Amino acid sequence: LxxxxxxxxxxxxxxxxxPFFGTPQDLLDVFLTDWKRLGDSxxxxxxxxxxxxxxxxxxxxxxxxxxxxxxxxxxWVQPVIRLIGPLPPVALLPVAFVLIPSSRLASEALLALAAGFPTAILTWSGVAAVDPAYYDVARTMGARNRFLVxxxxxxAAMPQIFVGLFMGLGVSFATLVVAEMLGVKSGLGFYMQWAQGWAAYPNMYAALLVMSLMCTGLVTLLFKLRDRVLSWQKDGLKW
Structure with missing residues (x-):
C-alpha cells in the first residue's frame, strides 16, 4: 500500500x-544496475x-x-576527558586531517573518539557505583587486583557499559557519514556526495536506505550481544 x-x-x-524525488521504479533501478558500487561502499x-x-x-x-x-x-585523565570529550568529533575533522597524513586514519581516530568518550564515562560511572562489599568479600577469599577488575x-558495571556502547555507536554513525563526505574517498557517505553532485537523487536515496539498514542491523546485533552478556539479569532489563 x-x-x-x-x-x-x-x-x-x-x-x-x-528530479529531487523519484518513483519506486527509480529506486529499484538503482539497486538492479548499481548494486556493485553500493555493496563496495x-x-x-x-x-x-x-x-x-x-x-x-x-x-x-x-x-x-x-x-x-x-x-x-x-x-591525570579526568581533565583531558573534560577538555576534549564534550567536543563534537566532527568539529575536529580539520585538525585531524592536518595532524594525521592519512584521511582514513584520521577518520578512524575520530570514530574512536566518538565511541570512546561515552563508553569511558558510563564505564567509570558503573565501576564507581559497585558496592564495596563485593570487593571485600573477594579479597577475603584471596582475590588479587586483576580478579577484582x-x-x-x-x-557489575556491564549494564552501564552497554549504555555507553549504544551511545557511542550512535555518535559514530554521524561521524562516519561526515568523515566519508569530507575526507575518505569511499563508503556510503562518499557515494551520497557523488550522487548529489551528479544530481542522481535515486542513487542518493538508495544509499540512505542501505545506510539505514546497516545502522539498524548493527544496533540489533548489539542488543543481542547485550541480552547474551546480561542474561543473568534478564528479568531486570527494561530497555
Whole structure:
C-alpha cells in the first residue's frame, strides 16, 4: 500500500518536484544496475566503522575502569576527558586531517573518539557505583587486583557499559557519514556526495536506505550481544 501510494503520488500526480524525488521504479533501478558500487561502499563503511568503533570502545572501557578504580588515573585523565570529550568529533575533522597524513586514519581516530568518550564515562560511572562489599568479600577469599577488575568490577558495571556502547555507536554513525563526505574517498557517505553532485537523487536515496539498514542491523546485533552478556539479569532489563 505504501509503495502504491508513492507510485500514484509521484508517477501520476507529480506532487513532489522532479528530479529531487523519484518513483519506486527509480529506486529499484538503482539497486538492479548499481548494486556493485553500493555493496563496495557498504563494505568500506563497515570496515571504517569496525576499526574506529571497536578501538574506541575498547579504549573507553579500559579508561573507564582506570578512572573508577585508580585515584592516580583520575588525577591525570579526568581533565583531558573534560577538555576534549564534550567536543563534537566532527568539529575536529580539520585538525585531524592536518595532524594525521592519512584521511582514513584520521577518520578512524575520530570514530574512536566518538565511541570512546561515552563508553569511558558510563564505564567509570558503573565501576564507581559497585558496592564495596563485593570487593571485600573477594579479597577475603584471596582475590588479587586483576580478579577484582575482571570478575567483580566489569560484570557489575556491564549494564552501564552497554549504555555507553549504544551511545557511542550512535555518535559514530554521524561521524562516519561526515568523515566519508569530507575526507575518505569511499563508503556510503562518499557515494551520497557523488550522487548529489551528479544530481542522481535515486542513487542518493538508495544509499540512505542501505545506510539505514546497516545502522539498524548493527544496533540489533548489539542488543543481542547485550541480552547474551546480561542474561543473568534478564528479568531486570527494561530497555
Amino acid at each position: 505504501g509503495f502504491a501510494a508513492w507510485e500514484i503520488a509521484q508517477a501520476k500526480l507529480l506532487w513532489l518536484p522532479r 557498504l563494505l568500506h563503511s563497515l570496515g571504517l566503522l569496525a576499526v574506529g568503533y571497536g578501538t574506541g570502545s575498547a579504549l573507553g572501557i579500559a579508561t573507564g575502569v582506570g578512572l573508577g578504580r585508580s585515584p592516580r588515573v583520575r588525577y 575482571l570478575r567483580v568490577a566489569l560484570p
